[in-house]
Amino acid sequence: MISNKYLILVSLLMMFSCTSKQEEQFKEKDYTKYVNPFIGTDGTGHTFPGPTRPFSMVQPSPDNTSQGWDYTSGYQLKDSTILGFSQTHMSGTGISEFGDVLLLPFENQLKRKAKQVEETASVGYYKVVLDDDIEVELTSTDRVAFHQYRYKTNHGNVFLNLQHGLRFIVDSLDLVMDAEVSFDENKRTISGYAHTHNWVDKKYFYVIEFDQPYQTIDFIDEQTKEKAKKVVLHFDLKDHLLKAKIALSSVSEKGAKQNMMKELPHWNFDQVVADSKSEWNKYLSLIEIEGDIKQMENFYTGMYHLFIQPSNICDVDGQYRGADDKIHQSDFKEYYSTLSLWDTYRAAHPLYTILTPERVDGFVNTMLLHHKAAGFLPIWTAWGHDNYCMIGNHSIPVIVDAYNKGFTGFDSKEALAAMVETSTQSHINSNWEMYNKYGYYPYDLLDNEAVSRTLESGFDDYCVSLMAESLGEDEIAKTFKKRASYYKNLFDKETGLMRGKDIKGNFRTPFEPLKPTSPMNNPGDYTEANAWQYTWTPMQYDVNGYLELLGGKNEFTKLLDTFFTLEGHGDNKHLGQEALIGQYAHGNEPSHHIAYLYAYTDKAERGEQLVDQIYKEFYHNTPDGITGNDDCGQMSAWYIFTTLGFYPVNSANATFTLMKPQTNHVIVNLHDNKKLEIVSNVKEGESVSKITLNGEEIKKREVSYHALMKGGVLKFD
16 A cells, blocks of 8 residues: 555655756747847848847947948848958948957958858857858857957968948048057057047947967058058967957946956857857747747847847946046946937837836936936937937937836936926927927928928927926926927828928928938938828827827728828838838838827727738848848837737837737746736637736727736737
8 A cells, every 4th residue: 555645755756846847948948049140131121140148238240341321230141251350230220330340360361351151140159161261250248259260270360450340421541530559468469449430439449369379460551541550460370279359348448358357257169159148048038929930030039139239338347438428437337328219219118118127227327327428318329429310309208118117216307307408408400499489390491301300309298298297397298298289280181191381381382292201312301201101100199189180080090091002102222111011111110100000990900900911021030031220129129019919109108009919829027027928819810809908808909018017918809
């Protein structure tokens, strides 16, 4: 006879074994295998294949060339030539910057360009075999790039180009304004700094360290106006292998050296790759989805692209160079840059509040520190400096979104004061005297982007009014609420669209609502869009106000239906016209919320159909799978939100607009060990008839951030 104690013991052992297996199974979930860094590297996605860490300072990657709109990340998959491997890049932007400290290994004769024979990339790792059979491998920590070169013989050379950079417009000879470099007596260490002028005016400091000394060094004659060195280093190698570490800092060479000593004191390349993969898996596993291989690769590559930036450019000791070019100390050891705010305020930043809430206070405090140094909140920053690109001051919705979602790690009164100053004292890209005098930007005083500037500023004004009202600043709230309605001054009853006006209040004539304009290559009233596409901007925050202007919900629905069926001038990637459905252009941000506006009509099912079409047609797990610049993760954020079944049409009031999930089952791993489970019983071709959160029906197609962050089950039937 078996005793009860024995049975209990066996049961306990089986339970613990089962639990152990479940825990081990969870640990073994490797979401990095679904990341394909080549997605977006062919065409207009403008991503790069090199390794990086989440929110890191460095991103080593190959550069095919140094200039051109197609090469804003330095790379195009179809280009088989490589200038070398630089240490800093931006993901998915429309303008070039960075590409600092370029190295290129070669065997015998100096090459300024190599050809790639074979190439692979995965999370935390990049490898290419060059045409002379040199194998190049790259990995990185947060602040240090790590290169490994394998030669055919024990003699190897490295071309070091400190004049290189990814250029926007400037001539390569004008890129570096000042530079210094020193070569240590140990013949293993090279350090220096450069002051470059491109999209931003920036200073960077570096330390390069090789695992073995070079034997000789050749200096290449500098061209006229060149300020930085180009050298060739000659090595006698052990086992055909050479390793190099490149640490960066915005502060000093000392800071770069400290970054290297803290983050990468060893030469174990494989360990760094493994650590990078492990760190990325923590971020990728924040959302668990079920889908086919295309969806899994699109989704987790999208997560990867989302977390590449903003980049924390603080040194390990918390020092950073601010917008005033002075050295500051960050108490929280965070100071973020690569803030593509015109793009990312829409969906990327709202997604960070769900997935990485521990970063949000750092983002906001960075913006407030920038305001202290520059006198206004950041517009678009790289390496801590503003490039003043795009329009609006969209730090404002990011800050207000954080405040409305309950983030308290920043001074809310200071934030409001910074927003008011930014919105009342004119700076580059704003003229508040003109804006307030006319209630819009007149096209005859502002001959470029007049309508778009008015509409983008309206959203910022709405955000200021929200926060002022919450803080009891009634007069400020009243002023900015009035300004938020300025968009109504540009409403054309005849067409139902937003149309430019002159100082006398006359509409622009002739009016070509299908004609896209862009400040760089086709100046007009709109920013990389046409009248049809920008008309929907006020509906990010005032759907009811626009319904009234149009004459009710039916007219609103008719305008939406026309928008998605009206043929226009066709694709033009330089004017934001990509991934078209009628006038909807998913390849650029002003359109991203528009399909979700059907949630505010009686035809929500039409919105579901369109969202489904966009999701399936314009995202692919191929190198050309991102149609339009990924724009620092904004295109990816749209895909991630849409997979979950909701989207921040209003990205500042802590609510999401519900549509339909693109998978049957999702688990979002929230902080404090909470989970949000999303279940969809809606089959292909069906529409949603009922939505519940923890068993309670959601009557309107909106759900609050606070409700979702409590966790539970969000169910679509």
